Amino acid sequence: MSSKPANESAIFNTFARAPVSFERGEGVRLFTEQGDEYIDFAAGIAVNALGHAHPHLVKALNDQASKLWHVSNLYEIPGQEMLAKRLCNATFAEKVFFTNSGAEALECSLKTARRFHFNNGNPERVEILTFEGAFHGRTLATIAAGGQEKYLEGFGEKTPGFIQLPFLDEDALDAAINENTAAILIEPVQGEGGIRPVPASFLRRIRELCDENGLLLIYDEIQTGVGRTGKLFAYQWSGAAPDIMAIAKGIGGGFPLGACLATIEAAEGMTVGTHGTTFGGNPLAVAVGNAVLDVVLEEGFMDRVQQSALYLRQQLAELSDAFPDLIEEIRGEGLLLGIKCKIPNVKVVTAFREAGLLSVPAGENVVRLLPPLIVSVDDIREAVEKMQAAMTKLKNTEKQD
Numbered sequence: 473m474s475s476k477p478a479n480e481s482a483i484f485n486t487f488a489r490a491p492v493s494f495e496r497g498e499g500v501r502l503f504t505e506q507g508d509e510y511i512d513f514a515a516g517i518a519v520n521a522l523g524h525a526h527p528h529l530v531k532a533l534n535d536q537a538s539k540l541w542h543v544s545n546l547y548e549i550p551g552q553e554m555l556a557k558r559l560c561n562a563t564f565a566e567k568v569f570f571t572n573s574g575a576e577a578l579e580c581s582l583k584t585a586r587r588f589h590f591n592n593g594n595p596e597r598v599e600i601l602t603f604e605g606a607f608h609g610r611t612l613a614t615i616a617a618g619g620q621e622k623y624l625e626g627f628g629e630k631t632p633g634f635i636q637l638p639f640l641d642e643d644a645l646d647a648a649i650n651e652n653t654a655a656i657l658i659e660p661v662q663g664e665g666g667i668r669p670v671p672a673s674f675l676r677r678i679r680e681l682c683d684e685n686g687l688l689l690i691y692d693e694i695q696t697g698v699g700r701t702g703k704l705f706a707y708q709w710s711g712a713a714p715d716i717m718a719i720a721k722g723i724g725g726g727f728p729l730g731a732c733l734a735t736i737e738a739a740e741g742m743t744v745g746t747h748g749t750t751f752g753g754n755p756l757a758v759a760v761g762n763a764v765l766d767v768v769l770e771e772g773f774m775d776r777v778q779q780s781a782l783y784l785r786q787q788l789a790e791l792s793d794a795f796p797d798l799i800e801e802i803r804g805e806g807l808l809l810g811i812k813c814k815i816p817n818v819k820v821v822t823a824f825r826e827a828g829l830l831s832v833p834a835g836e837n838v839v840r841l842l843p844p845l846i847v848s849v850d851d852i853r854e855a856v857e858k859m860q861a862a863m864t865k866l867k868n869t870e871k872q873d
């Protein structure tokens with residue numbers, strides 16, 4: 473091999489990183505070492521649900537850190553049991569498996585669904601139906617589930633057993649179900665795909681189809697969960713509960729934590745030895761997970777999220793009216809909002825950042841706004857002023873082009 477190039481980053485080149493780094497955060501704000509301040513409407517891509525350095529989370533992590541970090545799932549972990557019970561009490565679920573990431577939560581969900589059918593004497597039922605525009609993670613199985621060519625290319629044969637259907641196409645869904653179908657997998661709002669909400673009526677129709685055909689319904693609520701849409705989980709707006717659900721991102725508030733939630737029946741095949749994890753649900757992670765739930769399950773918390781979301785939505789509608797040449801539409805649910813742009817979305821993300829506001833690009837030329845759930849009306853007002861300033865600049869440069 474050649475000698476090592478001197479200026480080459482020692483990190484894989486997989487990320488197109490913005491040229492900025494942060495030293496500390498507080499609430500919805502991030503600060504660079506030079507003292508520059510940003511309003512964080514990226515929130516680590518819907519991870520920092522309670523913003524940065526939330527005192528309750530800091531205390532939970534510090535208290536746990538001075539007692540016990542890790543012991544392995546060879547032993548009972550009381551914080552895990554408690555977090556699982558609380559998640560079950562607040563949802564459809566009765567059983568929980570903890571992971572470190574979203575993709576792992578999805579892997580567990582997929583394995584649970586196949587294993588359910590295997591356990592019921594139907595080992596041929598392995599096919600998982602998914603939808604165009606979906607994003608389910610970057611492992612070999614979850615890129616197959618997501619079905620996006622750009623993520624599959626060059627990684628060998630696509631993991632079999634995933635059938636992708638056109639988004640919201642009921643006829644295609646009806647036609648795709650057969651004796652080999654195991655489950656239907658869907659995000660209640662597509663996140664990476666461009667903030668595309670699935671109508672409640674479609675989720676209810678999927679629920680019916682699953683019941684009629686003995687299929688399991690899997691929700692990917694990795695991005696939509698933990699209050700992001702103004703309810704603890706997005707499916708709770710629709711009344712169509714799943715059998716299995718993958719969560720991650722917000723549940724750890726910045727500590728790596730995910731989970732697969734399931735009904736007792738759906739989890740029946742996952743017997744001793746069928747699945748495992750070294751780090752998943754370790755004492756540090758579940759201490760923070762419990763602390764996140766302390767806050768988001770507090771009386772009135774979701775009402776405040778819904779109010780902030782409504783205010784942001786109204787402000788964005790005004791922004792859209794003011795810049796019809798740059799903005800096509802505003803879409804999304806709760807604090808999972810998207811600006812569909814008429815100019816390249818990365819230009820808008822860059823202009824926002826230069827104005828001191830962080831956002832995230834998504835599919836379909838959308839700019840994602842995912843503020844921490846604790847965002848205040850004043851924060852929103854300030855963020856929208858930054859968006860106006862950025863849009864005005866963009867409008868002027870577009871004219872010159």
Ligand SMILES: *Cc1c(COP(=O)(O)O)cnc(C)c1O
Binds near residue numbers: 576664692694695721
């Ligand atoms: C982020 C995300 C994932 C993947 O989570 P990782 O923690 O990056 O593995 C899967 N599905 C959805 C909907 C996501 O937003």
